[in-house]
Amino acid sequence: MDQVQRDIVLNIYRASNLLERVGRGLVNDVGLCSVQQWFILGMLYRQGELSLKDLTNNLLVTKQNITGMVQRLKQSGHLTTWEDAGDRRVTRVGLTELGRQKFEELVHSSGLSNKQTFAQYTDEELEQLSAALEKLVVVLQQQSEGKKE
Structure with missing residues (x-):
């Protein structure tokens, strides 16, 4: 069973690298610099304005990383x-119309890419894969948070 677990971890890393490569191509096509910028636009598109802290927590990156990424996306429009009206220490972040348009372009192009990527899977297999990966993410988050303390 140890070998199966090692194979799973290796294949997740391999899939992650390949997803990053495909994602970089998609974001480059719409003029963004990184997949992480896509994630930020997507989170704001779905959830509306958020604080920098919320973005940091949701994307699992450091405050310094999110600050730099947000600054670059702000500079590019x-x-x-x-500042948050209730607490001036809190910085709020929202999409511009350009940001909304870029995200919608990415939704379209990634939808086409996803159809090709997952064409060989049944709906049931996709649901099982999604559930298994979600479960893995929860466990890894718990382990990560336990090591911080």
Whole structure:
């Protein structure tokens, strides 16, 4: 069973690298610099304005990383930032119309890519894979948080 677990971890890393490669191509096609920028646009598109802290927690990156990524997206006209009205220490982040358009372009192109990628799977297999990966993410988050303390 140990070998199966090692194979799973190796294949997840391999899949992650390949997804990063495919994702880089998709974001480059719409003029973004990284897959992480796509994730930020997507989170704001789905959830509306968020604080920098919320973005940091949801994307599992450091405060320094999110600050730099948000700054670059702001400079390129995809995001806007402002002080929270109730707490001036909190920076809020929202999409501009350009950011919304870029994300919608990515939804379209990634949808086409996903159809090709997952064409060989049944709906049931996709649901099982999704559930298994979600479970793995929860366990890894718990382990990660346990090591911080």
